[in-house]
Structure formats: structure tokens, C-alpha cells
Amino acid sequence: MAGACNMSDLLLPFLMAKPSMSSSKLNPIQPHTLPSQVVQDDEPILVAAAKSGDIVAFETLVGRYERKIFRLTQNITQNREDAEDAMQEAFLKAFEHLSGFEGNSRFYTWLVRIAVNQALMKLRRRRPNVVSLDEPVESGEDTIPRDVEDWGPSPEERFGQTELSGILSTVIGELDPPFRIVFQLRDIEELSTEETAEALGLSVPAVKSRLLRARLKLRQKLNRYFRRGENA
């Protein structure tokens, strides 16, 4: 029961507005661990072959990552044409600069960083007044969760793949760029916090702070689709 908590006044609204729920229906909470299926085992072999001039190997890498890179550039730019251009430019630049890739990071991480730069250039060109990514973001009341409601059955089981993709695309598009891009790199592309910070020229604490807010904002936005009783 929430009353057992030593809660602050600030948390009171979030603690008051909730339906009854059965704690026995909640799954045990496990830490978030990132799956490693993004990078396949043969990636270093393909990269080495591509570096030595094997064009088929490079085309294989393109085929492997084109969908993910397109989703990345779409989520950042929120514009189909810009996303396509940014994706193309990312692959062309990757090919052009492949000899400079020293293998200190995963090839995919290196590719993501190139794609992020291309997408950000498009975003800034179209929206010059957009908040600069390295500008401090004030801590706001939006870290305080509202609508504390359980989601019920697994959303993946309640929605079809296409419908779920549409929902995810809609809610992430509603986030401001500084939050959207950090979340995209950290939780969708599975870069580490340090890699995300380096890719965006941010400090690690800034990445963590934005990531927390992005996750909570997305949780809040998904609530309207997934809460118990909605589309059940």
C-alpha cells in the first residue's frame, strides 16, 4: 500500500491517482539487460572483407542494417524524405571512410554514429530553432510519474506487429529531440551510455538524465494505449 511509503508532497498526486490493482499479478522486476542479437558473429569478417575491397561484403552489411538505419533516421528527422537521404548518405560515407574504421568499436556502432550525424544535419536544417542537443535541459516535473496504472496483459500480445509499430512510432515522435535521440541510441540501437554520450557530445550524467526522462515520458504516453481495460 502506498501509505506505507515515506512519500514527499511532490509525489502525492502520482500516488493518489490510481486504480486498485493486484500486486500478485505483477511480474517480478528484473533489471533491464540489452540483448546482443543486433550484431551477428560474422560482422568482423564482413567488415575486414569490405575493407579489402570486397564490394559484395559491404552490400551484405548494407542489407543487414538498412532497416534499422532507416528507422533511426526516421525517428530522428521525423521526415520521410530527410530520413531516406540521411540513410543513403550514411552508407555512402561509411563506404568512403571504411579504411579509417579501426575496429575499436563495433561496426554497427560506428555506422549508427555516422547516421546520427547525417540525420541531425537534416533535422537542424529543417528546424534551425530546435533545441541544441548539448544545451542543458532543465529538470522538470515530468520526471514525476502520473497515472500510475498497471498495463495488464502483454502489449505485444494485444496488438498486431503493424499496429504496435505505429503506436511506437507515434509516441517516440512526440518526444522533443534531446530526449528522443538519447532514447533512440540507448534503448533502441543499444549503444552503451558512454557510446551514446560520445556520439552526441554529451556528458554521461546528461545522457542518464535525459534517458530517465525519455523513458518516463514514453511510459506515460504508452499508458493511453496499454493500460488495463484499453483494447483488452
Next chain:
Amino acid sequence: MRCRDIIQELANYFDEALDPVLRLSIEEHLVKCKDCRVVVDTTKQTIDIFCNSEPAPLPEDTRSRLRQALEKKLRRVRV
């Protein structure tokens, strides 16, 4: 530990970057506090849904233009 403290530690909690004493303290709080448990559970589901989501297939016209751009670049290299 207060509910607010739980929220502030969520990033490190999900990323397993907490010292064991703090983690234990959070887990003890979660056992007692249903609201925090729901927030933590649904936030974790949020991360997992995005993390596990498959990107949509590339639209055919987009793929075709990408192939053309690559072919043009690679042909230049082949010559």
C-alpha cells in the same frame, strides 16, 4: 527510501549500475509500494517493447534508390 528516490535511481537500476546496498534498498521499497512497483514494471516494459521491436521492411522505392546510389558509388570504385 522515498518514492522520489526510486524514480531518480531508475536509470541505474535498469542498467544494473547500482551498488548492491542501494539496489537492495530499492527492492525492499518495491515490495512495500505498489505504485512504485507499477511505475518500475511499466517503465521496464516500455524499454523492452522498443528494444525488441523489429524495424519495418524498407519501402521498395526507398530500397531501390539506396541500391542505385550505392551502385553508382561502388561502380566508381570498381573502375
